[in-house]
Amino acid sequence: MVSPQRRQKRTVVDKNEMPNDTWGKARDELRQTVGKNNFVTWIEPLKLSSLANGVARFEVPTTFFGDWVSRNYSDHIRHQLANHGSPVDRLEFAVTRNAATRPNGTSLEPAETRPAAPARAASNNDDLPGAPLDARFTFDSFVVGKPNELAHAAARRVAEGGPVTFNPLFLYGGVGLGKTHLMHAIAHELQARRPELRVLYLSAEQFMYRFVQALRDRQIMDFKGLFRSVDVLMVDDVQFIAGKDSTQDEFFHTFNALVDQNKQIVISADRAPGEIKDLEERIKSRLQCGLVVDLHPTDYELRLGILQQKAEFYRQQYRDLKLADGVLEFLAHRITTNVRVLEGALTRLFAFASLVGREITLELTQDCLADILRASDRKVTVEEIQRKVAEHYNVRLSDLIGPKRLRSIARPRQIAMYLAKQLTPRSLPEIGRRFGGRDHTTIMHGVRKIEELMATDSQLADDLQMLKRLLQG
Numbered sequence: 001m002v003s004p005q006r007r008q009k010r011t012v013v014d015k016n017e018m019p020n021d022t023w024g025k026a027r028d029e030l031r032q033t034v035g036k037n038n039f040v041t042w043i044e045p046l047k048l049s050s051l052a053n054g055v056a057r058f059e060v061p062t063t064f065f066g067d068w069v070s071r072n073y074s075d076h077i078r079h080q081l082a083n084h085g086s087p088v089d090r091l092e093f094a095v096t097r098n099a100a101t102r103p104n105g106t107s108l109e110p111a112e113t114r115p116a117a118p119a120r121a122a123s124n125n126d127d128l129p130g131a132p133l134d135a136r137f138t139f140d141s142f143v144v145g146k147p148n149e150l151a152h153a154a155a156r157r158v159a160e161g162g163p164v165t166f167n168p169l170f171l172y173g174g175v176g177l178g179k180t181h182l183m184h185a186i187a188h189e190l191q192a193r194r195p196e197l198r199v200l201y202l203s204a205e206q207f208m209y210r211f212v213q214a215l216r217d218r219q220i221m222d223f224k225g226l227f228r229s230v231d232v233l234m235v236d237d238v239q240f241i242a243g244k245d246s247t248q249d250e251f252f253h254t255f256n257a258l259v260d261q262n263k264q265i266v267i268s269a270d271r272a273p274g275e276i277k278d279l280e281e282r283i284k285s286r287l288q289c290g291l292v293v294d295l296h297p298t299d300y301e302l303r304l305g306i307l308q309q310k311a312e313f314y315r316q317q318y319r320d321l322k323l324a325d326g327v328l329e330f331l332a333h334r335i336t337t338n339v340r341v342l343e344g345a346l347t348r349l350f351a352f353a354s355l356v357g358r359e360i361t362l363e364l365t366q367d368c369l370a371d372i373l374r375a376s377d378r379k380v381t382v383e384e385i386q387r388k389v390a391e392h393y394n395v396r397l398s399d400l401i402g403p404k405r406l407r408s409i410a411r412p413r414q415i416a417m418y419l420a421k422q423l424t425p426r427s428l429p430e431i432g433r434r435f436g437g438r439d440h441t442t443i444m445h446g447v448r449k450i451e452e453l454m455a456t457d458s459q460l461a462d463d464l465q466m467l468k469r470l471l472q473g
């Protein structure tokens with residue numbers, strides 16, 4: 001506690017005098033005591049607005065920034081102010097957007113009042129540790145169909161760069177369904193429309209790598225400062241950080257700091273937040289706070305649309321090649337796994353046809369793509385379904401097939417029966433035999449039960465969707 005007498009002796013300093021005087025000197029000392037990087041990141045951007053009645057007030061760019069400085073540098077700052085004749089009891093931090101600077105010194109003024117955009121769109125992002133963007137992954141080259149229309153619409157909204165309406169945008173779906181494509185498209189579009197924004201796209205793996213590197217090089221403050229200075233953060237394949245405790249922790253803090261500043265976050269994963277094993281509950285619930293959108297497996301129309309678009313591209317490259325009617329339709333029917341496989345098939349087909357100098361007919365397609373077509377023919381088996389369901393509900397495979405009637409086992413068993421009926425060509429008696437020799441009426445009862453429950457239990461419906469996706473690849 002400070003006595004009232006001592007308090008009275010304190011100088012009331014007008015902010016206009018301060019920078020050249022006490023604060024200026026205190027700052028010079030702080031440069032020595034906290035180290036250059038920390039100084040540039042955390043001390044230099046502080047603006048002293050008043051020093052009176054034992055309280056030093058600073059303007060800061062964000063709430064997080066103020067909290068961080070308060071927690072980590074309060075004692076240093078008070079010590080140096082006291083050394084230079086202005087002891088204070090308390091530091092206060094107020095967020096003022098107009099006067100604020102980011103840790104890296106760039107302006108945080110609202111976009112409309114910022115100086116003209118730099119000549120090169122990406123130059124505002126030059127210091128960011130992001131992954132390169134694939135120039136082909138734009139909105140123009142993204143074919144929209146029923147399975148991805150919601151994800152596409154949400155991505156478009158974010159790409160407009162307007163006020164943040166949902167945070168984060170969480171895109172999820174199986175392998176090769178266009179998550180990365182949409183994220184790159186958002187980044188391209190933002191760079192074109194709002195070049196002043198700092199947009200950072202990287203994979204969760206790169207995030208972890210940067211974090212570990214920063215820890216190793218004792219540059220963690222720089223790391224924090226950098227990640228908190230972006231306007232839009234996009235992290236691809238976030239499931240990668242599951243089970244990696246310190247990375248999750250840092251991700252959580254970065255996430256909160258950016259949401260706190262009303263900065264847009266876009267995340268992708270191969271499954272819904274609640275389904276990512278070993279991801280901390282607090283992160284799951286944070287990820288569920290915004291808009292969670294599912295990219296569904298492609299349907300025939302979407303696959304055909306994508307093939308037509310890619311074929312058009314190849315036609316330009318191989319001008320003298322002929323493509324027979326029905327080939328694209330045949331591929332859209334037969335290759336149902338994912339878009340990457342579909343694209344690979346078409347690339348190979350055009351390359352092969354151009355080498356042998358022949359028209360792309362159905363016959364040539366079947367020859368050239370025999371292995372891909374065989375792999376796509378792969379049928380799901382009852383045993384695979386049982387394994388996946390047991391794994392998902394955390395029950396033993398032997399219990400799933402065995403006689404136990406506990407509800408925690410009986411329900412997953414009925415789910416497995418339902419999926420076996422839906423996804424395999426097996427008859428009810430055949431399925432019954434694979435479920436420990438059960439009668440076909442038991443299987444029928446199980447299938448009906450699940451059909452009934454699906455209508456009212458949305459969690460169950462989601463589980464089934466996800467299991468189907470996992471099983472069908």
Ligand SMILES: Nc1ncnc2c1ncn2[C@@H]1O[C@H](COP(=O)(O)OP(=O)(O)OP(=O)(O)O)[C@@H](O)[C@H]1O
Nearest residue numbers: 141142143174175176177178179180181306339340
């Ligand atoms: N709707 C679409 N229109 C055009 N191309 C698409 C579409 N969906 C996916 N693709 C293409 O399919 C390929 C795989 O897509 P992408 O890499 O975005 O998948 P992903 O969902 O991120 O997969 P992963 O989980 O493996 O990272 C890319 O070449 C992409 O351009």
